[in-house]
Amino acid sequence: MSLALQHIRLDLNKKRILDDVSFNVGTGEFISLLGASGAGKSTTLKVIAGILAQDSGHIQLDGEVVDDIPAHRRKTSIVFQDVRLFPHMTIEENVAFPLKMQGVPRSDRLAQARKMLGLVHLGGMGLRRPDHVSGGQQQRVALARALAGKPQVLLLDEPFSGLDEDLRDEMRELVVELHKALGTTTILVTHDATEALMISNRIVYMRDGRVIQDATPTELYRNPKTQDVASCFGDCSILSANVVYGYFCTETLCLPATCEDGPATAVIRHDGVRVLNADVSDVASEPASFEVKSVTYHGNCYLVQLDIEGQTLVATSKTPIRTGAHVTIAIDQESVFVYPAERLC
Amino acid sequence: MSMPNARAYKKAAWIFLVIYLICILVPIAITVAWAFTDYWPWPSLFPLGFSTRGLAEIFNSYSPVGGILLQSIFIALAVSFLAVVIAALSARALVHHDFFGKELFRFTTILPFLIPVTVFAMGVQVAFIRMGLANTVVGVIIAHTIVALPYATVIITDVTAATGARxxxxxxVLGADKLQTLAHVTVPSLLPGILSAASMSYILSFSQYFLTLLIGGGTVKTFAVVMFPFLASGDRTIASAYGLVFLGVTFIVFLLFESILKRLGMREHQSFFS
Structure with a gap:
């Protein structure tokens, strides 16, 4: 089922939470809502599901406006970050809950619940209580429960963030697997940009209740529209300087920029900066050599912190480098993103 | 270092447990003993002479105590029902909604805590006489509910806040409408608090003497009202027999509450209303 948000606006406690949010999700698509906490991602899910009513704008499911359809009849389902299993029911009763609400007879719905539990690799655990299984298993029960009612749109509100690394990968694979198997239109809320890159067809980046960029993962990674989109993937240096005649220039570093002249910020990805020659000389004789402030070992490379007139630029090096040495570097064009400096108000 | 310490803690725990048991069990034992005692003069350590006079007085006297007992239980159950329903609704308003005068409302829910029953009974009596509720069972139920409400509200508000709207x-979002949500999710998750509040309200009503006497005007007889003269007059055999029946009946009602809790799926596999 396709979904469309049109100019959604919402104030809570006199604070604007969503400001003109619009995007579309095609049938069977898997999209991620990406952004820092407080960006309005979870609120957007609640508006889609009908738990919160927007102040203006429309939600459409398959081209039909559903603003007046209450949450329980919207055919959307949410898996929350804090799991929310019903503590007074067994695991299979939890999973059967949406079917029970639809009036499916007890034996049928329990049989279906067991089938769903099999899909999330929890077969045979149906009679346990939610608090008798691990956190990762609880999250899978919640997923099975959300899917049991055959929702047209599945909304996942950071369902992996409470889990540790291994479980998170496992859960992510499970979600992708289920999406392939069932083809349910899915929206995942996450603040983990790499996660969004890995599993979605499209990413909607939000900040302060607004959609900043709506693009495919490749597009978002290669052409981030703003500084925070560029830096959300982590592993980058952020430098401030002025853009003069199309170049972002500090005293010692000059990079081509596409934005207009004036104060600017550059986001430079670590892996786009390589150390060329270590230890050119201890005296900064050459103009393009930088002093090494510190070095950290990162497994596949060394991360070298370079001093750029008091700011720090991180470069990578295959070989260890001495702190205090002077080095020359090469910077990849496509790892540099220059944006006009944001005015702080 | 830690071993003798642990031992000392254990010893202290045992001492407290024994003191606790003495405080609870000894009075009960003495009540039981007195209920079947004919004669227990001062220096003698044990009662002299067994008697069933006390129980005989309760069950064979001119005043039909069985009817009074049933009426008391009915009043107390009605009070717990009313108190719990009103408290649950107030708790919901206090926890989940914002409205003008909310803090004032919060204060008024615990106000009856602060006013002595004797003082507020006078006011209630005057009002009830005007409304024609004095000397009626309904009047007594309402008066008891006023006393029980703050306790019930405090308990259920805490549980409601802890459960939240999550x-x-x-x-x-899983497809439950408002009524289904109430029946399958809200009530079951509040159930432990609801039953604590119900038990509390029940015992407050069942043991209420002064308020019942004043509002009921002697026409509405409850177990506590009938029992009190024997306590005051000093016929310990009969008073203790009443005490014993009081204890037994309360115990049975609480067991009933407990079994309802289990039946409604808080601790068993069956779910609520399924």
């Missing part, structure tokens, strides 16, 4: 939200 599970209700979840039920809604």
């Amino acid at each position: 599970l209700e939200e979840q039920a809604r």
